[in-house]
Amino acid sequence: MKHCLLIVFAFFTIASTAQKNSKAYKITYSRSSNGKTIEGQDPVLVFSDANETIITSANNLAGKAEYPFEDTFITQNQGIVIQAAYLSATRKIFTSDSLSLGKQAFEIGNETRTILGYKCKKAKTVINSNTIELWFTNDLNIKGAPSVLGQKLGLILEMNRNNNYIISATKVEKIKSIPSSLSLLKSNFSALDALTYRDLVWKSRFITIPVFEDEIINFSDASKSNDSIFRFANGTIILKKIKFPEIKSGSQVFVDLKEQSNGDAYDRTGTVFAIPVYEKSSFMDGLKNGAKTLPIYENGNGKQYQGVVKTDAFSPLLELMRFFTPFGIKQYGHIQLKDKTWHESVPYRQDISELYSALSNQEVYIGTFIGNYDKGGHKVSLNITIHGEDKQQPKNTFALPLFNTTNIMEMAGQEYGTMFNNDKGLVVDFVLEKDIKNAQLRYITTGHGGWENGDEFVPKKNTIVLDGKEAFSFVPWRMDCGSYRLFNPASGNFNNGLSSSDYSRSNWCPGTVTNPMLIDLGDLKAGKHTIQIKIPQGPNEGGSFSSWNVSGILIGN
Template sequence: MMKIYYFLCLLLVSNVVLAQESNYLITYKRSNNGKFDDKQNPTLVYAGTDQTTITNQQIIKGIARVPYEQYYVNRTNSAYYKITTFENGRQIATVDSTVFAKQKFTITDESKIILGHKVRKATTSVNSNTIDLWYTEELGIKASPVELGQNLGLVLEMVRNGNSTVTATNIEKIKSIPNAIKLPTISSFVNELTYKDLLWKSRFVSIPIFTKQRIRYSDQIQSDSILRFAGGTVIVRKIKVPELKRNEGQAFIEVVQQSKGDAYDRTGSVFLIPTDQDINFLEGMKAGINTLPVYENGNGKKYQGMTLTATYEPVIELMRFFTPFGVSQFNHIQIKGKHWQDSVSYRQDISELLPRFAGKEVYIGTYIGNYDKEGHEVTVSLTIHPGRPQMAEGAQVLSLFNTANVMEMGGQEYPTMFNQDNGVEVTFELAQEAKNVQLRYITTGHGGWGNGDEFVPKPNSIFLDGQQVFKFTPWRTECGSYRLSNPASGNFESGLSSSDLSRSNWCPGTVTNPIYIDLGNLKAGKHTIKVYIPQGAPEGTSLSYWNVSGALLYYN
């Protein structure tokens, strides 16, 4: 009996030792098409019989950039925890107790050896991606470097679509999972959707500019923080833009627009007002558009505030957009088989313009040309996202011309200057040699009916110092793709709608993208840029005209 007693005690002690030894630290690295990045941040999985923690090397070393996520599996109840840590240690958490039960795998007969362990292959599909998981049961624990496969065994490799791989590169027995790595005590949880939203929004800077603001021909709307001009068709607000760390960042402008009474397609623009000089567009809007420098090219008209001078810089166009025919307000117009959009969202990358507003207080304006007393409603925001470097040392942005008459309802002349051979001609001076010079150019043709420049392709020619450097014909043929944003668009006997018609570089309900014209390296001194377009002649009271904006991008 004593022998049996000692044997049972020895067995109990052995089991305790085995339980203590069944904790592992597994290191995983990622590869694409078999190639590993030596500078990557390896995933670390602490795996035990009761708990699994998924973290990474930078978090463990205390050098991870916030926000960062860690994941935990409570093996006693198969609950999966996600915890994000922000600056100052603030955390949010969510938990899912059903995620693993929902996972379905096909276990195959395929096997291979990874780090000396025989692994089997399980397959599944996620969002049309084929996922292969190679797992072993030899170590008596369950874990995975990702959410998938946590209950299969110890996953030592995950392969997505045959080329993107997460592979275990080291397995280390540890005495126990460190307390600092274990699931912390969580006082409150948010649901999964809220968690994802809070995490997503924490990864970038969001600056609201205008929220549900009316742009309409009326002076009745007043606000302490928003300036209104041209009968309320231009709104302006001062914002503070943060500095960029390590010159890294991508910037986006987003506009959400609805009709509140105006049924027509209108020109819209989001612009930055340079205020570096005493004469600037903001002061011109306050004092009257005729106080700004004028451009004259011999056709007898004066174009206010549209071109660069020695003492004045025109507005920098961030985005040009076009409202559709009556989205939202006119959704009651029924056409069988058509289900109208409730609003239109325009979003555009403007990262190349960051040198003009990063780390500064700037005035941002938005314009929609209309004489409607109810007009339009817009929400405008700027987001700045960390990422690849966008601002090399010495990056510069200089606005050369902007003929979009954003103060149209305040008396600014329509840009009909292209009825002369010299079109728009601007001289600028560089204090020193400029490298990798580009012209950021936005162009759209307007006016007339069937024979107006809105509907007739016209070549745009760009000249630098008297030499043609670029020529193209701006034209959009996909306007019919946006029919569901145009409930009030007129219909023709041909079966077409007005919003279907191709136009000179714009469609109702779209953004017009800039093009980037390479000008090479320019020497210090004076240079001249000229834009020539064969503008159509007036037809009765209908004018053809061109809204063009050009900003110089370069490095010193």
């Protein structure tokens, strides 16, 4: 940090005198992509004289830029680069580097062009597999560019990346001096190292909602709630109340979860879910008062299933992400095998943008469940991030949870999803108050149990029936589980040379997320509808049985 401050002091000393230099220029640049000028762009502005170059933009200069935005300050003689970021009206940061300009290597050819009346030569370099051509002139006896790249060559009038993204000068103006309003001396910045600076600038471009940080999900009578984290089912479920901001249509929303074993060696079912606070009757009632207080679903097979389907007065869990823990990651990293370097944690990340309308401007409980009977259990951290509007994203304005058979209260007596041993399977009646256009069923399905001949290891067709007609059918199956071997240090090894984590499974692998299927249902009229899920669930084998965790959310406009 001391080195950074010394560089900045040297820069300020030079910059204060450079403002008085009479040979200064203002260069305006325009950006184009695939041969077309980018509409609504904020033009890049470069101010340069014999000593100093400043890279900014028209909006930055006019005070109209949206946060975050950056300016770059360069002293050409000393090769000092200062990047300054305005994260908000009150938070400003900078970083400096005295070496980056000298690290740039270019191949300079003999080819020439005339741009805006100035003779230019071409320099070429390759950065991260991108071929970049810079056209520069020395006619003005100044140096500068619309980025840090190529500052030592001369004045860059065109940057061409892979022949599909071009920044080109549209105007070169001689000015009396560089505007004094651009001086860093007028702003109060916090000095940071380059890595921290880039990280803060990146994170300032989206909203991060922290939910859990290094929270334990285990099975223990000692697991108790506190002021912010609620714990249920002997600690296998954790929840936190979260207030979401308004999420504009077209924004992208992601769930980020990190998991490590804190003692449990086995692969376990996990889920991240939401429970609306405003519901008169919700799954929260069952968590507080017991699984038996939840609405019962029966299909004639003699069992009662608690809280799995929507009723007139009850909504099931809104599943955001289904994930599966690997065999003992981190905790069992001491197990040594030749050519195996175990990973330290599993990062799960999933786009849940299609559910934004159920979260926008809402107060909800966000929860995470990992089924286990281990006192050490698992350690998790969870964030939800909201990213700016993307016009190419779908704009669903409706989300209605219909069913969820994942028994997150397994450790408090909730029945497994075994209703598919009956031809009726799972049937949900629901009423739409309004017509829904472009309706889709966001469907997550995973098969479990039964050991070798059970549904976890045997492909089974899932059939979705809407209002008496088959809407979709498929066989959910994952054949890439061996790709995640390094997540699974405690995975059992067999005589055939395979590990347990290598085996294909019914739509899941130890250490992965299970992606939802988005099943087109067409336009649905207001009124009563029925959806049915049918799976040929396998029979019991001694003390083992098969089950299916399926969840469905109706989305559309």
